[in-house]
Amino acid sequence: MPLRASSAPAAAPHHPHRDDADHPARQGRQAARPSAPDRCRPRTRASAVTWPQQVGDLLHPLEDYTRLHAATLRRHGGRVLDLSFPNPRFLHDARPYEVLAELAARTDPLDLRYSPFGGYTSVRLRIAAALARAHDQPYTWKSIIMTAGATAALSVTLRTLFTPPERVMLITPCWMDYPLYLAERGLGCDLVPAAGDKRLDLAAIEHAWTPLTRALIISQPVSPTGIVYRDEELRALATLLQQLSPEHPAVLIADEAHRDQVWATTSCPAPAAHYPHTITVYSFGKAWQMPGQRAGYIATSPQLAPCLDAPRRLEQGMRLTGHAAPAALLQHLAAALCDVSFDLTGLADLQRHARGELAKYGVDVLPGDATRFVYARCPTGDLPTFVSALAQRGVLVLPSTVFHEPGWFRISLNTPEPEMSQAARIISEVAHA
Ligand SMILES: Cc1ncc(COP(=O)(O)O)c(C=O)c1O
Numbered sequence: 001m002p003l004r005a006s007s008a009p010a011a012a013p014h015h016p017h018r019d020d021a022d023h024p025a026r027q028g029r030q031a032a033r034p035s036a037p038d039r040c041r042p043r044t045r046a047s048a049v050t051w052p053q054q055v056g057d058l059l060h061p062l063e064d065y066t067r068l069h070a071a072t073l074r075r076h077g078g079r080v081l082d083l084s085f086p087n088p089r090f091l092h093d094a095r096p097y098e099v100l101a102e103l104a105a106r107t108d109p110l111d112l113r114y115s116p117f118g119g120y121t122s123v124r125l126r127i128a129a130a131l132a133r134a135h136d137q138p139y140t141w142k143s144i145i146m147t148a149g150a151t152a153a154l155s156v157t158l159r160t161l162f163t164p165p166e167r168v169m170l171i172t173p174c175w176m177d178y179p180l181y182l183a184e185r186g187l188g189c190d191l192v193p194a195a196g197d198k199r200l201d202l203a204a205i206e207h208a209w210t211p212l213t214r215a216l217i218i219s220q221p222v223s224p225t226g227i228v229y230r231d232e233e234l235r236a237l238a239t240l241l242q243q244l245s246p247e248h249p250a251v252l253i254a255d256e257a258h259r260d261q262v263w264a265t266t267s268c269p270a271p272a273a274h275y276p277h278t279i280t281v282y283s284f285g286k287a288w289q290m291p292g293q294r295a296g297y298i299a300t301s302p303q304l305a306p307c308l309d310a311p312r313r314l315e316q317g318m319r320l321t322g323h324a325a326p327a328a329l330l331q332h333l334a335a336a337l338c339d340v341s342f343d344l345t346g347l348a349d350l351q352r353h354a355r356g357e358l359a360k361y362g363v364d365v366l367p368g369d370a371t372r373f374v375y376a377r378c379p380t381g382d383l384p385t386f387v388s389a390l391a392q393r394g395v396l397v398l399p400s401t402v403f404h405e406p407g408w409f410r411i412s413l414n415t416p417e418p419e420m421s422q423a424a425r426i427i428s429e430v431a432h433a
Contacts, residue, residue: 076394084396092346096288117318119146119325130338149294150283160317173403219255226368238275260287263348264369276303361428379431
């Protein structure tokens with residue numbers, strides 16, 4: 001099953017000064033919206049709901065890949081080397097599973113009662129205290145909103161705090177669905193490629209900034225590349241943001257979903273410690289190795305909270321979007337584990353092994369210090385064909401087009417060393433076929 005030649009350009013970058021009324025996502029939304037008195041009338045006839053073109057274009061690349069993934073699993077069954085999504089097949093650190101089992105064993109009905117939309121206060125208090133130590137910022141419990149993973153955290157933040165025709169800037173490669181949430185909300189989206197070494201390109205950010213830009217999303221550590229931004233890079237970014245938005249400070253959205261998987265260095269500076277108008281999102285799914293359990297949070301920096309009335313609006317946003325806080329047991333687990341440092345020895349060993357094996361076969365791997373991912377340059381000129389050919393041989397990797405960048409692929413280290421070696425050998429054979 002061939003993949004499409006490239007991902008659709010995500011939420012097409014716009015000319016800074018053009019009226020946003022011609023934004024395709026906005027056109028679609030406006031056309032679909034009934035006039036006020038009609039809004040609540042029951043429909044007499046079923047009608048097909050279609051997405052605005054831009055949203056559809058952003059949905060398709062991952063849907064195409066999911067079909068390839070399913071077809072490969074059907075064809076190769078248990079022999080498939082699935083390095084696509086981060087679903088590890090073995091545990092590096094069993095403690096989260098042990099704590100979950102203990103909690104489940106001694107839980108009583110009161111522990112499983114309804115939670116407020118922002119989460120249980122006792123849980124928010126514990127997380128605020130832990131994050132205050134990690135970020136060196138005086139978070140309060142109100143500034144923490146518990147969410148069903150980083151996905152819900154990002155979607156609620158973008159849908160609640162920004163309004164069309166405002167624009168949000170992204171650094172590519174980036175997590176796949178940032179542009180999708182922006183397009184669905186009708187917000188403008190400007191994609192700014194990272195520098196050649198995949199670090200921040202401040203000149204490009206400055207060049208792409210518009211009078212309507214209200215936020216910049218970065219991930220720290222960077223997903224999918226595994227780069228960790230250093231203090232001096234974040235300091236320079238903060239200075240630039242202050243210069244670009246002196247009157248209404250832009251919001252920096254720091255996606256720290258992979259913060260607890262820094263395997264090659266001890267430091268992972270927090271963007272919130274450098275820039276006061278920061279919203280941090282986090283996922284407990286990554287280091288805990290339970291992504292399907294969906295637990296995370298939004299944390300509003302103390303200085304930002306009063307400006308945007310962000311905590312209250314985010315709590316309302318949780319209700320408006322129907323995103324209730326995570327399941328009760330998961331919140332108790334979050335509170336129990338929010339101070340735990342993970343044992344990353346196994347991940348570090350696996351990273352070094354995989355990188356060494358790929359380098360042995362001449363694959364150009366991007367140096368990285370964090371995450372469970374290896375980001376490597378596509379060894380042929382044709383990424384979709386390369387990824388499809390690997391799938392034919394039973395190896396699943398993600399093409400960088402789902403991260404809004406051409407020419408690379410991402411490996412997720414889901415399997416033990418012998419299977420990683422086997423995958424590296426097949427990658428090399430397909431590259432040289
Ligand atoms: C950078 C980044 N942000 C957000 C998410 C979504 O996180 P979650 O699985 O907790 O919803 C991911 C998941 O892979 C990610 O890599």
